[in-house]
Amino acid sequence: MGRRMNILSMENITKSYGERLLFDSASFYLAQGEKVGIIGINGTGKSTFLKMMAGLEETDEGIITMANHVLCSFLPQHPVFGKDDTVIEAILKRCTGNSAGAAQMQELEVQARTMLTKLGVTDFGAVCNTLSGGQRKRLALVAALLSESDILILDEPTNHLDNEMADWLEEQLKNSTKAVVMVTHDRYFLDSISDRIVEIDKGKIYSYQTGYSGYLELKAQREEAALASERKRQSVLRKELEWVKRGARARSTKQKARLARYEELKNMSGPDAGAKVEISSVASRLGKTTVEIEHIGKRYGDKVLIDDFSYIFLKDDRIGFIGPNGCGKTTLMKILTGETAPDAGRINIGQTVRIGYYAQEIGSAQMPDDKRVIDYIRDVAEYVKTEEGSITASQMLERFLFEGKDQYGLLGKLSGGEKRRLNLLKVLMGAPNVLILDEPTNDLDIATLTILEDYLDSFPGIVIAVSHDRYFLDRVVKRIFAFEEGGRLQQYEGGYTDYQIRIFFKKQEEAGFLNDSGKKDGRKKGGSGAGTEKKNSWKQPGAKLKFSYKEQKEYEVIEGEITALEEKIENLEKQILGAATDFVKLNELTREKESAEQELEEKMDRWMYLEDLKERIEHDNR
Numbered sequence: 001m002g003r004r005m006n007i008l009s010m011e012n013i014t015k016s017y018g019e020r021l022l023f024d025s026a027s028f029y030l031a032q033g034e035k036v037g038i039i040g041i042n043g044t045g046k047s048t049f050l051k052m053m054a055g056l057e058e059t060d061e062g063i064i065t066m067a068n069h070v071l072c073s074f075l076p077q078h079p080v081f082g083k084d085d086t087v088i089e090a091i092l093k094r095c096t097g098n099s100a101g102a103a104q105m106q107e108l109e110v111q112a113r114t115m116l117t118k119l120g121v122t123d124f125g126a127v128c129n130t131l132s133g134g135q136r137k138r139l140a141l142v143a144a145l146l147s148e149s150d151i152l153i154l155d156e157p158t159n160h161l162d163n164e165m166a167d168w169l170e171e172q173l174k175n176s177t178k179a180v181v182m183v184t185h186d187r188y189f190l191d192s193i194s195d196r197i198v199e200i201d202k203g204k205i206y207s208y209q210t211g212y213s214g215y216l217e218l219k220a221q222r223e224e225a226a227l228a229s230e231r232k233r234q235s236v237l238r239k240e241l242e243w244v245k246r247g248a249r250a251r252s253t254k255q256k257a258r259l260a261r262y263e264e265l266k267n268m269s270g271p272d273a274g275a276k277v278e279i280s281s282v283a284s285r286l287g288k289t290t291v292e293i294e295h296i297g298k299r300y301g302d303k304v305l306i307d308d309f310s311y312i313f314l315k316d317d318r319i320g321f322i323g324p325n326g327c328g329k330t331t332l333m334k335i336l337t338g339e340t341a342p343d344a345g346r347i348n349i350g351q352t353v354r355i356g357y358y359a360q361e362i363g364s365a366q367m368p369d370d371k372r373v374i375d376y377i378r379d380v381a382e383y384v385k386t387e388e389g390s391i392t393a394s395q396m397l398e399r400f401l402f403e404g405k406d407q408y409g410l411l412g413k414l415s416g417g418e419k420r421r422l423n424l425l426k427v428l429m430g431a432p433n434v435l436i437l438d439e440p441t442n443d444l445d446i447a448t449l450t451i452l453e454d455y456l457d458s459f460p461g462i463v464i465a466v467s468h469d470r471y472f473l474d475r476v477v478k479r480i481f482a483f484e485e486g487g488r489l490q491q492y493e494g495g496y497t498d499y500q501i502r503i504f505f506k507k508q509e510e511a512g513f514l515n516d517s518g519k520k521d522g523r524k525k526g527g528s529g530a531g532t533e534k535k536n537s538w539k540q541p542g543a544k545l546k547f548s549y550k551e552q553k554e555y556e557v558i559e560g561e562i563t564a565l566e567e568k569i570e571n572l573e574k575q576i577l578g579a580a581t582d583f584v585k586l587n588e589l590t591r592e593k594e595s596a597e598q599e600l601e602e603k604m605d606r607w608m609y610l611e612d613l614k615e616r617i618e619h620d621n622r
Helices: 046-053 087-096 102-118 133-146 163-175 187-193 212-245 253-267 329-337 373-378 393-399 404-408 416-429 446-457 470-476 496-510 530-536 549-578 583-620
Strands: 006-017 020-031 035-039 061-066 072-075 151-155 179-183 196-201 204-208 291-300 303-312 318-322 344-349 355-358 383-386 389-392 434-438 462-466 479-484 488-493
Touching: 006 046, 020 046, 020 061, 020 179, 020 196, 020 204, 035 046, 035 187, 046 072, 046 151, 046 179, 072 133, 087 102, 087 133, 102 133, 133 151, 133 163, 163 187, 179 187, 187 212, 187 470, 196 212, 204 212, 212 549, 212 583, 291 329, 303 329, 303 344, 303 488, 318 329, 318 470, 318 496, 329 355, 329 434, 329 462, 355 416, 373 393, 373 404, 373 416, 389 393, 393 404, 393 416, 416 446, 446 470, 462 470, 470 496, 479 496, 488 496, 549 583
Parallel strands: 035 179, 035 196, 072 151, 151 179, 318 462, 318 479, 355 434, 434 462
Antiparallel strands: 006 020, 006 061, 196 204, 291 303, 291 344, 383 389, 479 488
């Protein structure tokens, strides 16, 4: 495959906001059909970068060049529509600017209605100013997808999408021939779509020709190489320092050269590890009684949100709640915090319970623009107790990347992501032992999410999370409650991937594609007549469930195949570490490792199925 043509160039871009330098002579190039994921901590300028690319913001210095006849469509983080426009009118205006003919408008409207239905918006005549922020975001997403363009520029496209919607969008982008540049914190989504990761860090742009998984490996190798160089510099510096301390007199040219070398080594800066959020353990002791839910119910009008739900939260529980938008997840969280009363049932909260609620949306009343950052945190506590001792509000702000003068800045000057990070700190400053996280991955950068996930590993209390982020759920929760039809909450053990596997087999059984063993039946319900069904059914008298010849042979060797793949991946990881400076070899090894990991995942899924079938056979033969 030949080299793809560049369709967009951003050369030596410089951009500042007040005293904050976002980009310092940074450059970026986009090739035809490329899929690029943009990452970086909140406040580094990711949204500004997209706006400059889309022509909505000017640079202070540098040149942005678009190839001839190349068009962009842009999904902003917080879209705005004409307040009197209906859903369909708003989309058509964004797609065409009223310049299209009647036939084209009709075709676009049909496509818009289909896409909106997929995204859960079905009232096409609703006026935009009556819609929620999430609904307006989905309107803007449809408009961006339908607009005639060569480059799709997407700022947080998965925010306000449930899992099915995110899966649908993933397929749309993977199958699109357009170039895609997107900022997203959904790591599975990023890994599935991106063929290049671009990191914005301290005004510079770093490009990695790989998906998110490969980026993590390459970045770790780059940082390890930098640290190795620094260790060598420090070793040489110590030797030079010993020589200087001996009082050598700079009388000869050789001695002068050595002193000059010492000064040069001393003045060199080591590798910048990068700003990282640091979260210490901040929690209160949790007593015997925690949070007990007894037969609660909640409805709005004719819609039943929660129907007869009971659960006793155990110490160290890690619970995830999932379901489509509007099903009642946030309502349940508000019932847990006492903000909303249930229509039926009761909640018993233990005396030692301290709930920390990280809400999905933060209103201006909670974060007034004219309030200082440090005062917002001091309203909760002047200091908190951690494993390292007492830490002041100012020190905690530093750990959350609000340093020096930033602490005395106004909330109104912060980006959306910085406000979310600050709000997370405020929740933790209250030293909760029951932590409720409602869509924590919206607007938090990946670096902060990674640290939060590590923190939750050792958090000495209960974690309750509402999230559409599949990666976060797999990483954090051990049990999932899924909102199902009629307000029922169904319990599933494990993370989100475990839930998906169970739902897949459940749907296959309901459709008649599997028999009770989980084995392919070859019949659909309502298909062949009763005689055929009786003949094929394993439940007929005298018939025993058993492995087929092929399954038996597969079961005998699959564990050995899994072990061999695990050893292969381990060996590839060692080779990758040894090829840190050979990027061609590095890419080859990374691709081989990704292929082996994919094969291992498939083998593990198959092993799980065969183990489940074996248990059913043993049960049937008892």
